[in-house]
Amino acid sequence: MRKEDIYKNIKELLVPVGAIALGLLVGAIIILMIGGNPIEAYKALFIGAFGDKNKIANTLARSTPLIFSGLAVAFAFRCGLFNIGVEGQMFVGALAAAYVGANVTGLPKVIHLPLTVISAMLAGGLWAAVPGVLKAKRGVHEVINTIMMNFISYALIAFLVTDVLRAPGQTPRTVGILPSAQLARLSELVNWSNSRLNTGFLIGLAACAVIYYLLWKTTVGYEVRSVGLSPMAAEYGGINSNQKIILAMVISGALGGLAGAERILGFDRALILGFSPGFGFEGIAVALLGRNHPVGVLLGALLFGALSNGGAWMNFSTDVPVDLIVVLQAVIIFFVAADQIVRRLFPKKKKDWGVV
Amino acid sequence: MFKVSKKLALVLCLVLLSSIFLTACGGSKTEEPKVEEPAKVEEPAAKALQVGIVLSTGGKGDKSFNDAAIAGLEKAKKELGIEYKDIEPREMAQDEESLRFLAEQGMDLVIGVGFLMEEPLRNVALEFPNTKFAIIDAVVDEPNVASLVFKEHEGSFLAGSLAALMSESNTVGFVGGMKIPLIEKFQAGYEHGVEYINETEGKDVKVVSAYAGTTGAAFNDPATGKELTLSHISKGSDVIYHASGGTGQGVFEAASEKGKIAIGVDSNQNWMYPGTILASMLKRVDVAVFNTVKSVLDDNFAGGLSVFGVDNDGVGLTDLENVSDLEKSGVDNDQAKIDQMQELKNSIPAEVRTKLEDIKKKIISGEIVVREE
Numbered sequence: 001m002r003k004e005d006i007y008k009n010i011k012e013l014l015v016p017v018g019a020i021a022l023g024l025l026v027g028a029i030i031i032l033m034i035g036g037n038p039i040e041a042y043k044a045l046f047i048g049a050f051g052d053k054n055k056i057a058n059t060l061a062r063s064t065p066l067i068f069s070g071l072a073v074a075f076a077f078r079c080g081l082f083n084i085g086v087e088g089q090m091f092v093g094a095l096a097a098a099y100v101g102a103n104v105t106g107l108p109k110v111i112h113l114p115l116t117v118i119s120a121m122l123a124g125g126l127w128a129a130v131p132g133v134l135k136a137k138r139g140v141h142e143v144i145n146t147i148m149m150n151f152i153s154y155a156l157i158a159f160l161v162t163d164v165l166r167a168p169g170q171t172p173r174t175v176g177i178l179p180s181a182q183l184a185r186l187s188e189l190v191n192w193s194n195s196r197l198n199t200g201f202l203i204g205l206a207a208c209a210v211i212y213y214l215l216w217k218t219t220v221g222y223e224v225r226s227v228g229l230s231p232m233a234a235e236y237g238g239i240n241s242n243q244k245i246i247l248a249m250v251i252s253g254a255l256g257g258l259a260g261a262e263r264i265l266g267f268d269r270a271l272i273l274g275f276s277p278g279f280g281f282e283g284i285a286v287a288l289l290g291r292n293h294p295v296g297v298l299l300g301a302l303l304f305g306a307l308s309n310g311g312a313w314m315n316f317s318t319d320v321p322v323d324l325i326v327v328l329q330a331v332i333i334f335f336v337a338a339d340q341i342v343r344r345l346f347p348k349k350k351k352d353w354g355v356v
Numbered sequence: 357m358f359k360v361s362k363k364l365a366l367v368l369c370l371v372l373l374s375s376i377f378l379t380a381c382g383g384s385k386t387e388e389p390k391v392e393e394p395a396k397v398e399e400p401a402a403k404a405l406q407v408g409i410v411l412s413t414g415g416k417g418d419k420s421f422n423d424a425a426i427a428g429l430e431k432a433k434k435e436l437g438i439e440y441k442d443i444e445p446r447e448m449a450q451d452e453e454s455l456r457f458l459a460e461q462g463m464d465l466v467i468g469v470g471f472l473m474e475e476p477l478r479n480v481a482l483e484f485p486n487t488k489f490a491i492i493d494a495v496v497d498e499p500n501v502a503s504l505v506f507k508e509h510e511g512s513f514l515a516g517s518l519a520a521l522m523s524e525s526n527t528v529g530f531v532g533g534m535k536i537p538l539i540e541k542f543q544a545g546y547e548h549g550v551e552y553i554n555e556t557e558g559k560d561v562k563v564v565s566a567y568a569g570t571t572g573a574a575f576n577d578p579a580t581g582k583e584l585t586l587s588h589i590s591k592g593s594d595v596i597y598h599a600s601g602g603t604g605q606g607v608f609e610a611a612s613e614k615g616k617i618a619i620g621v622d623s624n625q626n627w628m629y630p631g632t633i634l635a636s637m638l639k640r641v642d643v644a645v646f647n648t649v650k651s652v653l654d655d656n657f658a659g660g661l662s663v664f665g666v667d668n669d670g671v672g673l674t675d676l677e678n679v680s681d682l683e684k685s686g687v688d689n690d691q692a693k694i695d696q697m698q699e700l701k702n703s704i705p706a707e708v709r710t711k712l713e714d715i716k717k718k719i720i721s722g723e724i725v726v727r728e729e
Contacts, residue, residue, distance in 0.1 A: 058453055162570040170471040170536055172570065194456065194483065274572050277447035312450055316443055
């Protein structure tokens with residue numbers, strides 16, 4: 001890597017790292033204000049997230065859907081699109097995975113599992129294609145449309161899971177995924193673990209690599225990024241902007257569908273209504289924190305997963321309420337979004353201001 | 357060269373910031389052992405029973421289900437000298453991890469609150485066969501699990517009878533939270549109670565019912581609760597019973613605005629809207645939790661099913677005659693509000709109270725078998 005590139009990468013890291021430091025600082029003040037001990041709380045948070053092999057596994061498991069949803073948001077953003085609908089795309093992906101994974105019988109695992117995963121990606125991609133087409137052909141703003149599509153998917157999933165696909169019992173859930181479509185859990189592979197971390201995490205890592213390659217090493221990726229920077233200029237340069245917008249939405253939606261597939265096929269092994277605490281929306285925060293770069297998204301997802309799982313331990317071993325985690329996440333995002341605050345605290349030369 | 361030092365300064369700034377932060381916290385750490393020492397001396401002498409509880413989403417402060425479970429543990433802490441730890445999972449997916457975590461901590465008893473814990477608790481109970489578990493509102497058929505379930509339909513039968521006896525418009529309402537078999541049990545008992553009064557008293561009371569939704573969110577949706585109640589009232593209901601957790605706030609609000617009567621659920625909710633809530637159908641989660649803790653302490657814990665019904669006061673109505681101490685403390689002993697509650701209770705004729713006592717006896721003796729669906 002050239003010297004300038006290294007500087008550039010450090011600069012990229014500055015805002016997220018500074019924001020996390022400031023976030024923890026503000027969190028510490030809040031803990032002090034409610035009469036807690038910040039160092040004890042943060043120690044508990046760290047132990048809860050990385051204290052032993054199982055805790056690390058659980059943290060990775062909690063991060064996995066965020067890798068997909070973060071990538072989904074980041075990819076769309078690279079094309080200048082703000083995809084708020086990852087949650088909905090994840091739901092329809094989950095629905096497809098739950099249906100194909102439980103109801104298509106008689107297939108060997110090498111066919112059934114990929115088929116199920118691909119159907120989840122297709123469902124998510126098609127769901128996202130609707131706002132994509134509307135944006136490209138009619139100029140309807142994707143923020144509005146993806147939000148609206150979220151509501152439709154909530155209603156759809158609630159209706160189908162409570163009435164049509166429901167398994168017997170109190171909890172509204174579908175019947176279990178067949179073994180031939182399950183992603184292997186860590187607890188099934190090794191003796192020492194009881195974690196529900198599954199091979200979906202590896203798919204997540206692969207997805208990061210694929211998206212990186214796609215965006216920076218292929219023509220399509222170049223075109224997508226060009227449209228993101230300036231659709232008009234891209235058009236002038238011979239790129240079909242509308243086509244790229246639809247493509248970006250479909251890929252983004254497919255990633256959202258993957259997030260659902262991992263939960264359904266690996267973590268829960270059934271579609272349980274309410275399985276997502278808002279992974280799609282957390283993905284927006286993760287993408288923001290990760291500067292819309294696959295590696296950043298991966299790190300952001302790990303941070304959010306660690307905060308979430310460490311929070312449970314912190315809640316148990318100290319008096320600090322678990323809601324502090326939400327405050328921490330919010331403050332970190334606040335400082336990332338208001339990056340000028342961080343940049344002012346760590347000032348640099350005027351001529352760099354244009355570079356983001 | 358200048359460029360490099362500038363970058364270096366940035367990094368140094370960061371290091372400085374984090375070191376300030378760390379030293380600031382380090383300062384408080386040195387004081388820590390002094391505070392903890394005396395506490396540690398006491399511990400081996402007491403060796404209290406350790407109870408861990410995983411609450412259902414909604415957590416503490418729901419004035420209903422979770423709070424009742426915590427009340428039971430608080431009572432056990434005071435009277436039996438146990439210690440307890442609670443976890444409020446922020447998301448459903450953490451239920452299993454939270455239960456396992458408590459079991460790993462060597463808790464003597466681990467309690468799961470709510471039917472959603474059924475599968476996670478079964479998994480964890482199988483992993484820790486030497487730890488005792490209890491689950492509320494679901495049945496887990498393992499030797500080390502006590503399943504605490506309630507005959508909500510019996511209590512709701514009493515609520516339905518009371519509503520039918522008090523209704524002047526001959527229409528009463530029901531608002532459910534999430535549409536699941538558990539809540540449909542409340543509705544079935546309530547409707548059966550109304551039918552029973554229609555038969556025995558020659559009345560013709562109708563029941564209108566509605567549910568707030570199909571997900572867990574339906575238990576915490578006061579806005580929808582209010583809308584449903586207003587719609588019930590517009591159809592002529594003058595008594596509305598709810599089984600919807602936090603959604604009930606909206607039910608009470610609507611009833612209070614329109615001057616109608618409501619019946620609360622799970623905990624004693626009568627004080628929340630003085631003069632509106634005639635009674636509450638109690639589901640004594642606190643008693644169930646307390647008894648289970650006591651059984652572990654007395655070394656006669658038994659796995660299996662424990663059913664709480666009208667016969668063992670596991671479910672039932674609040675005092676219909678006098679304002680209780682709990683209701684008084686609920687309104688901070690505000691005399692005006694206590695008077696309002698008393699006035700509402702006075703509106704229940706003595707013969708209604710004797711009829712309800714009668715029904716209660718008939719349920720206990722088995723003369724009335726309340727239907728569950």
